[in-house]
Amino acid sequence: GENVEQHPSTLSVQEGDSAVIKCTYSDSASNYFPWYKQELGKGPQLIIDIRSNVGEKKDQRIAVTLNKTAKHFSLHITETQPEDSAVYFCAPSRHSSASKIIFGSGTRLSIRP
């Protein structure tokens, strides 16, 4: 099955600085690469995703970059704000599977004021 690793497991950055979280996967057939944000007491929320035919996607302060050859993709958050504090999960998958979504181990991001 898919082996998904996320690094780092915890990340603390100064407000206004950038944060980068990396996700490495093993299934070369994966073609969908989302990032989820989970705030305390809430369910995960999809914040950005990318498909295998695209190398980078941006949405305001967040971006995702994909390196299919190396089988990793990264979440970039610029100009971090206190509300970015949360746990972030990657969940690479393949379209042809029966909708199986497996999460990485998670990264706890803390923004220092």
Add this chain to the structure above:
Amino acid sequence: DTEVTQTPKHLVMGMTNKKSLKCEQHMGHRAMYWYKQKAKKPPELMFVYSYEKLSINESVPSRFSPECPNSSLLNLHLHALQPEDSALYLCASSQAPSRERLMRIGAFFGQGTRLTVV
């Protein structure tokens, strides 16, 4: 409506009780999921329903019994649970892959049911 609604939000049950968790979505999604999440861990897949049929059971003990009465509803029936089953139970939905729709989209999650087994 882009919400997945789960009820109840909190549930405390004894080991001999029978209870059910409920999940509802009205986004026309034909894939629905149950996940279990322990503290400081990622959500762990339990079941997947695709077009109202159970397509994946991740070797979940039979004391957890899923049901999909229609395309908008998903239930999880609980019976004879153990204290270690205490966790946050998350429901999610997404568009199911099909010939007509080639590109997957991400899943929408509910807020979860916080279950405590005593």
